[in-house]
Amino acid sequence: MKPPPTGLPEHEARRLLQLATGLDAAGLGLLDALTPEQSTRFEGYVDRRLAGEPLQYIEGTVPFGPVEVKVDPRVLIPRPETEVLWERAVCALGTADDSTVIVDLGTGSGALALSLKHAFPAARVYATDIDPDALALARENVEQAGVSVLRGDLFDALPFGMRGHVDLLISNPPYVAEADELPAEVREREPARALFAGPNGDEILVRIAQQAFYWVKPGGWVFIEIGETQADRALELFADFQCVVYQDLAGRPRILAGYRGETSCVEGTR
């Protein structure tokens, strides 16, 4: 059946109809009419969506690369550009064994950490966040897969002994400036702590760059998602690494990849 008129784009109404009926697209095609319960559920979902709630929060899950994660207003909704970050990082790292250390700083839903564990099952994967509410949901998404969840302010979440041993440091940090314009649905519905870095937008990026060199091992990688105007700044900040900026699916420069050369460095003497 076609969705009844709702005021929503048809593809959204279809997804909500699937949610209300528990049917997939093919099953929906064979359906003649909704039961009263399905109809009530559908109308409830439509009302929430028309009030501005993101579709993904209503559905409760989002596919991300090879995995699916639960999402709700405690966490940012994982975006397609972050799947490109994941893909690029997987290609760069190539292989992993049980000595490989992967750290996802600011994990939110845990999408990056979980999809990296999926790509490298033997690796030791750590998912960190400062926000206890986000971490509670991340735990639900990643702990069963064997990802370790740690709370703390950026690198403070990590055991000190991990310094110099990280093979892949990945992050999609907050990188929006406080005054930047965002769609109302994003600004009002997704967690501010996941979006805004400070007055300039690069504050968290700067803090990651200040420490990344000491945590990533020689021959390791850093992969960071950045705002589309931040490529030059990111290249400047991560000058200790051999860097390249990749584009997202829309052709915008959004992914900083840095390789840490094989020579080691003693803190304070660079």
Ligand SMILES: C[S@@+](CC[C@H](N)C(=O)[O-])C[C@H]1O[C@@H](n2cnc3c(N)ncnc32)[C@H](O)[C@@H]1O
């Ligand atoms: C843009 S979201 C990214 C979430 C997830 N990695 C993704 O790509 O969907 C940024 C995340 O960083 C977390 N965060 C913000 N400031 C942080 C800090 N100082 N230390 C650790 N995590 C932080 C936020 O709570 C949020 O979950």
